[in-house]
Amino acid sequence: MTDFSSARSVSASGMQAQAQRLRHLSENISNADTPGYRRKLVSFETALGQGSRVSRVEVGRVSLDQSALSQVYDPAHPMADETGQYAGSNVDLLIELADAREAQRSYEANLKMFDQARKMSTSLMQLLRR
Template sequence: MTDFSDAISVSSSGMKAQASRLRHLSENIANADTPGYRRKTVAFQDVLGRVETGRVSLDQTNLSRIFEPSHPLADEAGFYDGSNVNLLVEIADAREAQRSYEANLKMFDQVRQMSQSLMELLRN
């Protein structure tokens, strides 16, 4: 029975990690137009066979320079720092995280069904 609980634990840790990743991706998408916003990235790590999220870090790539002299944050030359969020990358990452979450959910469900089938066999 411990193999079933281990498999459920691994798949649920994967779902938690992907849910955290999706939360940070949605924050990035929501702040794509926020001046000075740096994209958040999250790393995964293996802790005793389970997936956990590591530290959230800020992407240090250059911020986009936007020319808009009338903007309140514009410097003397009319530029201000935008964000370094690329919506295409964020949406692709979100799709990958969603599919990974669904794969973990499917594994969770398969293990649960196998466990139920085993219990039914043992009862008979």
């Protein structure tokens, strides 16, 4: 595997990991008002590529945030207890949107790295043909 294809492989794995992270963030945002919903947390791991020394980024196990669920006061809600409260979700939209922005920027950085490695590889091939 050449250095250019290794760089493209690493950046492609980064794009895949960030895309999966964005998918879980969008699930968190869409379920922000779902009673009892716990936000999903994504962790990243490094893994060696097949037969190479190049590390790749992979998404580890997805875990649920164990922080306390918010208590919502709504006596008319069917899930409300005798005090009129029920367990909401532990999703904070501000945090989710900030994480989504970070994942988007990381995806774009990996995309630029992939494109740059492709351009460099193409330029090298053109030079070698001369």
